[in-house]
Amino acid sequence: MKLIESAKEYSDVAVVVLSRKAGEGHNDIPMDVSKAAYDNNSDAYDDFPEGEHYLQLSQTEKDMVDMVCDNFDDVIVIYNGANQFELGFTDEYPQIKSVVWCPGTGNVGFNALGKVFSGEVNPSGKTPDTFIYDMTTAPWWNNGEKIEYTNLADMAVEGMNAGSPQVYAPAFTNYVEGIYVGYKYYETAAQEGFIDYDKTVQYPFGYGLSYTEFEQKMGELEEKDGQISVDVEVTNTGDVAGKDVVEVYYNPPYTNGGIEKASANLIEFAKTDLLQPGDSQTVTVTFDVEDMASYDENDAEAYVLEKGDYVISINRDSHTVLDQKTYTVDDTVVYAGENKRASDDTAAVNVFEDAKGDITYLSRADHFANYEEATAAPASVELGEPYVSEYxxxxxxxxxxxxxxxDVMPTTGADNGLTLADMRDADYDDPRWEKLLDQLTVDEMANMIxxxxxxxxxxxxxxxxxxxxxxxxxxxxxxxxxxxxxxxxxxxxxxxxxxxxxxxxxxxxxxxxxxxxxxxxxxxxxxxxxxxxxxxxxxxxxxxxxxxxxxxxxxxxxxxxxxxxxxxxxxxxxxxxxxxxxxxxxxxxxxxxxxxxxxxxxxxxxxxxxxxxxxxxxxxxxxxxxxxxxxxxxxxxxxxxxxxxxxxxxxxxxxxxxxxxxxxxxxxxxxxxxxxxxxxxxxxxxxxxxxxxxxxxxxxxxxxxxxxxxxxxxxETGMENWKKAGIGIDIVVALLAVGMEVLIIKGYKKRKNAE
Structure with a gap:
């Protein structure tokens, strides 16, 4: 306890840092750590009892949090990990006043952390993923890991992983949740009354705190040439300078049993400049109407913009609507044949039917009535016909x-006098390409490939x-x-x-x-x-x-x-x-x-x-x-x-x-x-x-x-030293700029209740 007493003499604020690592060359993060090899911290207990996963507190970490909160009334938790973590424990300790999410910030990004703590820098980050209380309740949980096919085990291949020998066998993962990934599931399930949102989601997608307050006012929707524009006036109503994010979502019309649609869909976003207290900035957000179309794989086999009311909203996060307007589509638009989406070269058609398999996919129909069936663990671990014959x-x-x-042998080794440099800025369909390709030799082509x-x-x-x-x-x-x-x-x-x-x-x-x-x-x-x-x-x-x-x-x-x-x-x-x-x-x-x-x-x-x-x-x-x-x-x-x-x-x-x-x-x-x-x-x-x-x-x-x-x-491939120095300065500035946009996420529940 001398360490604790010394720390208390130094400061009345404690910082708890939790880290998780993963990366290329490692196996995927264990969903049951007891089945993986790890260094246990004690002979008296297991850090991760059977059934516990890597993205929750270990027993040693639980003991550490208890000890810190028993000795400090003001605790900051820093989570240093790229993957979402179960942070529900931070709601259980009144001593934990702040949670800061700092994934890998590079060589110098962490240099900004002290400035964020002191208030010298006002954070403005937003979550790119949804943080939930219990990952075992996620629709992907039973289908989150690869499973090896039992009837293809004899096709295993010897390979290497992170420098060590490893055997790879044919395996599979079923993406049973369909389009309901991340916030698109949680927001839709909440609207359907299928989940209790506040007990399920801790920090929504697109959520983050600031040391100041912002007000956003939404203008009218304006349509021109297949695009919708909306002006959003953002005002800093607080006491310190800061940046805000304008998040624009749409909620499309949904017919029970029809095309699957999420109730919340990010369609565009924009970040403000640094706004001083009292300052305002009008941000114009523009998106294509066609981007609200859904893909109908069952009937039209094309993107379809169904008739009805589309609710366009500006949000604080995926769950918190600040204001909304309605855009009405009078007649259903099917983007098929010559009536393709403007952004496409050719209209989309069904081409992935063979990847569907014999699987039940999660549906919004009747308030997610098939949830248990669709999200269950795979009933079979064998690859069936006709797939096994083609594998x-x-x-x-x-x-x-x-x-x-x-096929007819093309010309090779011709002397047409062209060089690749001649094709700089040439169109892909420029006929000179054929003359250039005629000059290639078979050996050259084979070697480069x-x-x-x-x-x-x-x-x-x-x-x-x-x-x-x-x-x-x-x-x-x-x-x-x-x-x-x-x-x-x-x-x-x-x-x-x-x-x-x-x-x-x-x-x-x-x-x-x-x-x-x-x-x-x-x-x-x-x-x-x-x-x-x-x-x-x-x-x-x-x-x-x-x-x-x-x-x-x-x-x-x-x-x-x-x-x-x-x-x-x-x-x-x-x-x-x-x-x-x-x-x-x-x-x-x-x-x-x-x-x-x-x-x-x-x-x-x-x-x-x-x-x-x-x-x-x-x-x-x-x-x-x-x-x-x-x-x-x-x-x-x-x-x-x-x-x-x-x-x-x-x-x-x-x-x-x-x-x-x-x-x-x-x-x-x-x-x-x-x-x-x-x-x-x-x-x-x-x-x-x-x-x-x-x-x-x-x-x-x-x-x-x-x-x-x-x-x-x-x-020449080299660069003058003065150019290298200039590049270095630019890059360090950019690294610090990113570091200063860290995420403070603790306090969502209190703020939400206040609203």
Whole structure:
């Protein structure tokens, strides 16, 4: 107790820090820690008794909180972890006055924490995810972990994980909750009277405290050219300067048993400038009417904007409505055929029926009447027909599957006098591409495709220079030399700022660093969805919401592109952890509205021209072998132009990736650093293979020629010292700016009751 007495002499305020770690190379976060290997803190008790998970207090932590609260009347709890945590205990101790959520803030972000405590800096962050009291009550709980197929155990593959041998077996996860992910479930279930919201949700999506108060006044809705605009006047009514976030949601008309719809859907947001006490700012928020359409997979098989009243609201968070207006759609609009959405190149149609499986999905019908059936643990752990007959890994894949003997060998090795530099700013459909591609040799194409790990290879026949690609979302690292850069805040922190301009600045910093390190490509940002709190790689993805994540990603991509750096948005798609060979079963509506949404926004708004493909299986097939994902949706519907790269390949494609399946279905290059059987096409002299390699090389070159390697100003890879110093100053300022937008979340219940 000497330590406690010494601390009490130093200050009458105690700070309790709780941390949780996860990351790439680890297994996913354990939902029952007793079944995992961990260091127990005592011989007298188990830190985590059977059935307790990693995102709740351990027994040692409970004892620590008791001890601190017994000795201090003013306690601050800091949670340092990227994944949501069960923080209900903070409501039980009157001594706990504040809770601060500080996920990974990078090299210098924590330097701002003391200024936040002292009031010198006023925090303005908002939660990118929903914090609930009891995760075992979440609709995903019984389907949160991968489960190995018992009838495919003999197809297990030996591999490596974090430098240690590991066996990977075919497995699956059922996304049974459909579109009701995160706040979209909790807000809808509350409206349907299915849950007691106050006893279920502790901190809503989009929630955060400030040292000042704000008032928001909503203007009238104005429609023009398929867009709705609304002015929101934000006034600082408190005593200190601060920033606020305007959150705009819509609640669509819902017919019982009809198209599934959530009652709360973020559609746009904006952050104010720093407002002094008494100052006001009018923020204009604009969004497309078509963005309120829902995907009808059962009848129209298209996006549908149903007739009726759409309630447009400005919210303090996903649950707290400040003001609202009504927008009425007089006649139902079906976006099919020629009447496509304005943002699409071609109209969306059902293409993911094979990923639905024989699964019951959660429905809002009759007040979530099928909840118990839909959210139950899987009744079967065997892969059934027809899927099991079609399931394959590399060990049983016929590499002639996609060859077509009617294909005609294209021209190779021609002397047409073109170079890749000639195609700078050329349209993807420019006829000169065909002349340029005719110059390529088979060996050049095969080498560039097979050896695309952290690089794209030089191709002398067209004057293509070699380029470098570096990892990752929070820092630029050279995987060849081990040289790294300053650590940035993780994507969860970027999302918590709800600041598009800051996200773009982050992308700009990554672009600057990439130039300094002579890299043209950036393996980031991560765009997957926080489906559950237990994804080990949630830290490198933004949010549970596709609009928030998509806007953050789009701005980061745009920022990096200002410096000629192309961003590989990843991991495309339906990937949430460290899973390999895991079949994801989901319905078409959820795939499109939830899991593809962040990628869609990054492509359409951010202009992303590179993607990294996930290790997931979509149904019974690896995502890289899913042409409907890689071609029909990504390229044909969204209008993506550029390259698609596998995730890390190793020497055997982890047992399920191979160049023949990839090239035939829209993947262009293998993230491999050494030659092997699987990263090379098996029949490089066959016309089909050459045509596929030719198309892949076009996609790679189309991306590369847009980079700083071809801007005519970077003939040398080095930079003058004064430029490096300037970049360093800019980046530290950006890091501190993000750090100052930390989240204070304690006090929601008191404030809510006061309102």
């Amino acid at each position: 394959h890994l590399n060990s049983n894949f016929d590499k002639t599957t996609y060859l077509n003997d009617e 097979a050896m695309a790990g952290y690089q794209t290879a030089a191709m002398d026949s067209v004057g293509k220079v070699a380029t470098l690609d570096f990892d990752g979302p929070a820092a630029i690292n050279n995987n060849f030399t081990g040289v790294g850069s300053i650590g940035f805040p993780i994507e969860v922190v970027i999302a918590s700022t709800w600041n598009k301009e800051l996200a773009q600045t982050w992308g700009e910093c990554m672009g600057k660093i990439s130039q300094e390190m002579a890299a043209e490509g950036w393996y980031a940002p991560g765009m997957n969805t926080h489906r559950t709190a237990f994804g080990a790689r949630n830290y490198e993805y933004f949010s549970e919401d596709g609009v928030l994540a998509g806007n953050m990603g789009a701005n980061a991509v745009e920022g990096a592109r200002k410096y000629g750096v192309y961003s590989y948005i990843k991991h495309f798609a339906l990937y949430e952890g460290n899973a390999k060979m895991v079949s994801i079963w989901s319905n078409e509506q959820a795939i499109r509205e939830i899991y593809l949404k962040p990628f869609e926004v990054s492509v359409k708004q951010g202009g992303a021209n590179a993607v990294m493909v996930s290790w997931s299986f979509l149904g019974d097939k690896w995502t890289g072998e899913c042409s409907n994902l890689m071609n029909t949706v990504l390229r044909d519907e969204w209008g993506f132009r550029g390259m698609a790269l596998t995730d890390f390949f190793r020497n055997n494609g982890h047992g399920f990736m191979n160049a023949d399946a990839a090239l035939a279905n829209g993947v262009d290059a293998m993230l491999s650093t050494f030659n092997g059987e699987e990263n090379n096409v098996a029949n490089p002299e066959h016309p089909t293979s050459v045509l596929q390699m030719r198309n892949a090389c076009k996609n790679v070159m189309y991306t590369v020629v847009s980079s700083w390697a071809y801007d005519g100003e970077h003939e």
